[in-house]
Amino acid sequence: QLQLQESGPGLVKPSETLSLTCSVSGDSISSPYYWGWIRQPPGKGLEWIGNVYYSGNTFYNPSLESRVTISVDTSKNQFSVKVTAVTAADMAVYYCARFSGNYRFVEYWGQGTLVTVSS
């Protein structure tokens, strides 16, 4: 059974860079799927951040594209997200996910990790 586990700092200062990693177990990240990040600010809806293919190809939410980088580390079976110049609006529960083979929907979700933005 595929499992995804997010890790990273739970507290980030404004204007700094948020970095999270998703560890994949039960499958190889080199499988032909898109891996992605989704977040949910407190009291708000889910927002897709971006996806990375095992080959390294990426596509991002246009609203975040200028500040986001998603990458894959096949040697560690992990993928990561970086969000630069964070503000209070970036405070959210961040989920990592594996998308379906046709990349239309999310087949597997991580448990999520809360990132607080505060000085």
Add this chain to the structure above:
Amino acid sequence: EVVLTQSPGTLSLSPGERATLSCRASQSVRSSDLAWYQRRPGQAPRLLIYGTSSRATGIPDRFSGSGSGTDFTLTISRLEPEDSAVFYCQQYGSSVYTFGQGTKLEIK
């Protein structure tokens, strides 16, 4: 960007009743690109329905999806206490995924 509007915001029903959750899109969505998820308290979201009406692996047949164009529905028949959760619809189009704001289902 396609905006998905879910209704009602909260639904309170008794065990054994039927729940009907609506997801309306701001523009037409291909049937293949509409999915539903359930998030129970303290748990990760899980896929219920994909391609508008196909149940994901392990999802009981009490859950069914329907719709087309801009109007989609998730129906849960014979409600059970474990169905208490927030339900989200999601669409994929023009290389962007968007989600509805969610419907909270409470089982009395």
